[in-house]
Amino acid sequence: MNWKDFQAKQKVAEVGERFVSYVDEGEGDPVILIHGIPTWGYQWHKLIPVLAKQNRVLAPDLIGFGYSDKRDNFDRSIGRQAEMIDAWMEKIGIEKANIVAHDIGGGTALRLATLFPHRVKRLCLMNCVSYDSWAIEAMIQLGHPGAYKFASASTTIATLRQMLKQGFSETPDDEILDGIFAPYTTEVGKLSLIRNATALNTNLTTEITHLLHKIEAETLILWGVDDKFQLLKFGKRLADDIPNARLIEIENARHFVMIDQPEAVAAHVSAFLEEGK
Amino acid sequence: MVFGFGKPSPVKETEADGEIERVYHGIKQSMRVSGINLNFRTWAGFENFFPLMWDAMRPLVETRAFENAGDKIRRESVSLAEKLGKMDVRNKIELGESQQYQIQKALRLYHYINPKLLVFTAKVKQALEGETTQADQPELNTELIERGIPVRMYPMEMVADEPDDERLAAIFEDIKETLSLSSINSDYRTLGLWADYLEAAWKQLKPIVQSDEYKTASGSLRETARDLASRLPAVQLSRQQVEDAGEDADKILETTEAFERLLPSLIINVSLLSLDWKEAQELFESPFPAETRKYIQGGSR
Numbered sequence: 202m203n204w205k206d207f208q209a210k211q212k213v214a215e216v217g218e219r220f221v222s223y224v225d226e227g228e229g230d231p232v233i234l235i236h237g238i239p240t241w242g243y244q245w246h247k248l249i250p251v252l253a254k255q256n257r258v259l260a261p262d263l264i265g266f267g268y269s270d271k272r273d274n275f276d277r278s279i280g281r282q283a284e285m286i287d288a289w290m291e292k293i294g295i296e297k298a299n300i301v302a303h304d305i306g307g308g309t310a311l312r313l314a315t316l317f318p319h320r321v322k323r324l325c326l327m328n329c330v331s332y333d334s335w336a337i338e339a340m341i342q343l344g345h346p347g348a349y350k351f352a353s354a355s356t357t358i359a360t361l362r363q364m365l366k367q368g369f370s371e372t373p374d375d376e377i378l379d380g381i382f383a384p385y386t387t388e389v390g391k392l393s394l395i396r397n398a399t400a401l402n403t404n405l406t407t408e409i410t411h412l413l414h415k416i417e418a419e420t421l422i423l424w425g426v427d428d429k430f431q432l433l434k435f436g437k438r439l440a441d442d443i444p445n446a447r448l449i450e451i452e453n454a455r456h457f458v459m460i461d462q463p464e465a466v467a468a469h470v471s472a473f474l475e476e477g478k
Numbered sequence: 479m480v481f482g483f484g485k486p487s488p489v490k491e492t493e494a495d496g497e498i499e500r501v502y503h504g505i506k507q508s509m510r511v512s513g514i515n516l517n518f519r520t521w522a523g524f525e526n527f528f529p530l531m532w533d534a535m536r537p538l539v540e541t542r543a544f545e546n547a548g549d550k551i552r553r554e555s556v557s558l559a560e561k562l563g564k565m566d567v568r569n570k571i572e573l574g575e576s577q578q579y580q581i582q583k584a585l586r587l588y589h590y591i592n593p594k595l596l597v598f599t600a601k602v603k604q605a606l607e608g609e610t611t612q613a614d615q616p617e618l619n620t621e622l623i624e625r626g627i628p629v630r631m632y633p634m635e636m637v638a639d640e641p642d643d644e645r646l647a648a649i650f651e652d653i654k655e656t657l658s659l660s661s662i663n664s665d666y667r668t669l670g671l672w673a674d675y676l677e678a679a680w681k682q683l684k685p686i687v688q689s690d691e692y693k694t695a696s697g698s699l700r701e702t703a704r705d706l707a708s709r710l711p712a713v714q715l716s717r718q719q720v721e722d723a724g725e726d727a728d729k730i731l732e733t734t735e736a737f738e739r740l741l742p743s744l745i746i747n748v749s750l751l752s753l754d755w756k757e758a759q760e761l762f763e764s765p766f767p768a769e770t771r772k773y774i775q776g777g778s779r
Contacts (some may be wrong), residue, residue, distance in 0.1 A: 222576040
């Protein structure tokens with residue numbers, strides 16, 4: 202799907218002083234898809250129509266990301282993102298949901314599952330940040346406050362685009378890469394992405410490591426085995442530490458497992474959600 | 479005359495350094511705005527003039543009297559726009575809920591800042607022309623207002639002034655040609671984030687901005703701004719100071735006059751577009767009312 206068509210589907214909710222843009226499709230049990238960095242809800246565009254056949258699927262842009270609030274006056278850490286998801290669910294009237302999350306969205310989901318457990322029905326993690334697995338070098342460099350003046354938005358995005366190709370087993374179509382970076386091509390977008398990268402904080406996963414054994418939600422961990430950003434060993438560690446977790450290794454997939462192997466991912470997630478009904 | 483011919487290139491926020499960077503920060507805090515409009519980016523091209531001008535104007539823009547002057551311009555603009563006719567843009571195109579929300583937020587940003595910019599520009603022009611403050615002014619409200627960007631103000635996000643998107647580039651060219659601009663203003667670059675919307679909006683705006691009624695309205699708004707500016711306290715800025723700083727005062731005055739000519743139509747355009755979304759009564763009010771400052775900050779002036 203073209204990113205412009207995806208953007209046009211987005212609804213909006215004000216959550217305190219921030220606003221959150223999100224796609225909301227289908228009917229049934231709510232499933233919330235949480236993206237990573239440097240992307241937005243668009244990264245789920247292949248999975249949403251499949252899941253929406255049986256479920257109500259919601260894909261928010263985290264604050265500071267995509268077409269949610271990008272002002273330069275708030276914290277974008279996964280700690281704040283988890284609080285925002287909690288408040289957003291309250292705002293749109295969703296008490297509890299299945300959570301499907303990737304990359305820092307996974308870190309956000311781990312904080313939801315440990316600190317806001319009443320919000321999480323079932324949990325599916327994909328190549329997510331955890332423990333001290335993050336932030337990767339490219340994101341640390343991007344998060345330097347001086348990065349704003351170091352390069353223009355177009356140069357910054359061109360560099361990131363090249364870097365991000367390592368996250369796919371095969372370089373995706375330009376349409377997908379254009380879509381991933383579309384919200385960040387302006388100077389405001391670039392600055393927001395820099396602030397998002399500045400907020401990547403290992404402590405926000407290490408401080409919940411001792412709580413992982415308390416997660417009661419059934420958990421599915423899908424991992425693109427060739428991921429160079431988030432290594433498989435962390436997926437295995439999560440599967441050990443979360444009581445009701447199982448790990449499925451996805452072959453021929455790297456970090457963006459949902460784009461590398463969309464059919465396999467859709468099949469596993471659909472089956473996992475069906476089990477919970 | 480093509481506006482801006484022969485003047486230095488505008489200084490982008492990312493390129494600002496030293497004194498210009500200091501002033502850009504001060505503008506956002508004191509003018510209470512999330513970005514630096516083309517006026518300021520253009521004035522910043524005169525690197526000796528720019529801090530001189532800002533340091534002279536800053537004490538004024540932080541007063542209730544200045545804020546009130548902006549409020550009066552805003553109200554008059556909405557009244558004038560109402561008489562020019564009703565636009566119907568949003569029903570002509572398909573926009574998502576979030577897109578509609580954000581377009582309105584963007585319009586609120588410019589509905590707030592542009593009237594203040596016009597008063598600011600008129601005051602700078604009067605100072606450079608050596609005009610004195612009117613003697614018969616009523617008692618001015620010199621109370622200080624709060625500083626800082628209003629927390630809910632939309633960021634001044636803009637597409638590139640020369641966008642890769644061919645359709646957007648064509649709209650910008652048409653706007654520049656119609657309004658005799660050399661640079662595309664921040665407002666249009668922000669609305670360029672929603673190209674379908676800008677295209678439909680400009681299609682309806684273009685015949686309006688070419689009408690005699692519109693020219694009369696923008697002239698009336700300019701006169702109001704001049705009158706309001708002349709009733710504000712005098713600022714410590716003169717042609718002599720500018721020349722002593724090694725700047726070309728004629729060129730700066732020419733640039734300032736050009737902005738003073740342009741801003742009334744930008745303000746009316748934003749009012750016209752806003753009336754498509756909101757009732758006039760709501761638009762009469764400041765989108766970001768300023769509270770009275772409780773504490774006087776330290777630091778240098």
